Amino acid sequence: MNRDEIIENLMTDRPAALFGEADRVRRLHVGNAVHLRGLIEFSNVCGRDCIYCGIRRSNHGVARYKMSTGEIFDAAAYAVGLGFKSLVLQSGESGQYSTDEMVALIGRIKQAFGVAITLSMGEKTRVEYAALRQAGADRYLLRFETSCEKLFIKLKPDSVYADRIQCLSWLREVGFQVGSGIMVGLPGQTEEMIADDILLMRELDLDMVGFGPFIPDPNTPLKGVGGGSLGLTLRTLALIRIVMRNVHIPATTAMGTIDPNGRQRALEVGANVLMPNVTPTRYREMYQLYPNKPGLKQAPSDTFETLRALVHSVGRTVATDPGHSLKRSA
Numbered sequence: 001m002n003r004d005e006i007i008e009n010l011m012t013d014r015p016a017a018l019f020g021e022a023d024r025v026r027r028l029h030v031g032n033a034v035h036l037r038g039l040i041e042f043s044n045v046c047g048r049d050c051i052y053c054g055i056r057r058s059n060h061g062v063a064r065y066k067m068s069t070g071e072i073f074d075a076a077a078y079a080v081g082l083g084f085k086s087l088v089l090q091s092g093e094s095g096q097y098s099t100d101e102m103v104a105l106i107g108r109i110k111q112a113f114g115v116a117i118t119l120s121m122g123e124k125t126r127v128e129y130a131a132l133r134q135a136g137a138d139r140y141l142l143r144f145e146t147s148c149e150k151l152f153i154k155l156k157p158d159s160v161y162a163d164r165i166q167c168l169s170w171l172r173e174v175g176f177q178v179g180s181g182i183m184v185g186l187p188g189q190t191e192e193m194i195a196d197d198i199l200l201m202r203e204l205d206l207d208m209v210g211f212g213p214f215i216p217d218p219n220t221p222l223k224g225v226g227g228g229s230l231g232l233t234l235r236t237l238a239l240i241r242i243v244m245r246n247v248h249i250p251a252t253t254a255m256g257t258i259d260p261n262g263r264q265r266a267l268e269v270g271a272n273v274l275m276p277n278v279t280p281t282r283y284r285e286m287y288q289l290y291p292n293k294p295g296l297k298q299a300p301s302d303t304f305e306t307l308r309a310l311v312h313s314v315g316r317t318v319a320t321d322p323g324h325s326l327k328r329s330a
């Protein structure tokens with residue numbers, strides 16, 4: 001599909017054929033199994049001031065927490081006990097944990113449980129990424145958020161677009177399976193920009209693409225502006241599946257936040273991953289990148305069961321393998 005066709009499909013108000021094709025491509029290239037990745041949000045301390053994000057540095061209304069590496073290990077053990085074969089460790093971007101500390105933690109989790117480990121903790125140096133990979137982390141998530149540099153600078157006033165793209169190359173070079181993605185419905189974002197985002201995802205040859213609707217947060221400068229719609233989010237998802245084929249695409253929490261059936265609909269138009277939140281319940285309320293995140297009061301075991309039921313409700317099965325990249329061997 002070329003850029004014009006992508007734009008046309010992003011704008012269509014009759015997406016039935018697009019959705020059908022995305023579901024067909026998903027079945028053919030990734031099959032019926034849905035991978036569950038247990039998400040541990042281990043710290044909301046953040047040094048960045050991204051204007052869309054509820055845990056931005058300037059948001060002094062947020063109580064900050066930092067789980068100890070012992071607590072993170074215990075949360076991982078609990079998730080493994082629930083049956084997860086794959087864990088995602090996510091935090092704000094900060095120097096709160098030394099590379100040595102993270103290396104030791106990753107080694108411990110890997111040795112004890114042998115599960116796949118995905119990190120999502122922002123921009124680091126090549127040397128740091130290499131050490132984390134060496135320690136046994138398998139995957140890294142770092143969204144580029146938008147491929148429009150002008151929009152990027154407005155949204156992330158203390159970040160540099162080229163640095164972020166550089167980080168994505170380093171992650172690949174040191175041997176990670178790499179995930180990136182965007183937010184849909186950002187203020188000032190056009191369908192043309194989303195088409196370019198999709199083409200960049202293809203160029204980066206990503207193993208995983210994570211994205212969701214932008215949801216305005218009342219405690220940020222973007223309070224009161226419009227957010228992303230489920231319709232545009234699903235059309236974007238379908239197009240990513242068709243253009244990228246054998247890539248892992250989660251039905252994200254943000255999709256489930258703007259519509260109670262959002263994640264289910266996503267599974268029906270190309271998604272093949274769910275990321276249940278297994279953060280200890282007492283920390284969840286403090287990790288709100290956007291308002292009304294579902295499951296804040298749920299125990300991790302409930303979240304797991306809720307999502308397992310969701311998978312079955314769309315006629316799919318829960319994967320029993322760690323769900324490594326479909327493009328290159330782990």
Ligand code: 5AD
Pocket residue numbers: 052053054143145182183212213214215216217254289290
């Ligand atoms: N709405 C939707 N997604 C958001 N993120 C951060 N803030 C918001 C928001 N207000 C997303 C960003 C980030 C990911 C961890 O969460 O894309 O990369």
